[in-house]
Amino acid sequence: MGKKVSFVILYIIVCSFSYSHSYAWGLTGHRVVAEIADSYLTKKARKNLKKILGNESLAMSANWPDFIKSDPNFRYLNSWHYINFKGGQKIDVLKQQLTTDTTANAYNKLLMLINELKHNPSIDKGTALMYVRLLVHIVGDLHQPMHTGRLEDLGGNKINLYWFGTPTNLHRVWDEQLIDYQQLSYTEYAKAINFVDKQQRQFWTSNPIEQWLFESYALTESLYAKVKEGDKLSYRYNFDNVEILNNQLLKGGVRLAGLLNDIFG
16 A cells, blocks of 8 residues: 555656656757757857857757756746647648747747847847857757647646656657667767758758748647557657657757858858
8 A cells, every 4th residue: 555655646746747848858859959950060150159158068058948947037938948739730720820829939939039149239148148048949849849739738748658667748758758768978869860961951951940840740749649648658669759759859950050050150
């Protein structure tokens, strides 16, 4: 009886902690995206970013927006990490939401950051540093499928599952557990998946940001279809989804480099 009660308490604690949109891609995933982006920066973009970041690497800058979530002064940034849509929507409905939704979501704030960094010559260094960190992070967020997940379940946070016997939810599986299961450092991970030809890079970077969202949303819908409440995920789920995971990380890195080269290069 005591063991059963303890397990229930553990389940509640884990799921309560996970009922947020925090740590998209986890620490490792965000660094992988940024490390891949770093490999495709132009010399000019790298030089101009150095003026802002100083000795801070692009990979390290990627985690700042999650690290400061414990500071109440930055609580207003919480909604910048995601954009939720209702399930089963067609592209034209999603497009309509993007044109009418004025809330502080990942899409609207990414557009703001790009505009400020590219077109505001009076921006001070401290603000520029914060904006670069946020931009790097949000691009990663938008390639984590569940950050464009269904509004009704908070992007998979309310879909309770088990990952190798540990209570979790669908959002957290894609935030960190699937990545962490690969047992690679962020530099090892980036090197392992960073294989893409110039033509593919040009295609991905030519896609408008709206297209990134539509892709992630479509992918999210397929991920919802693969699980049901209470499913026990393990080796097979990893086998079936690791290629999708790696493609999203790679695509996010290439597109981040495209944005940074456009702004700073």
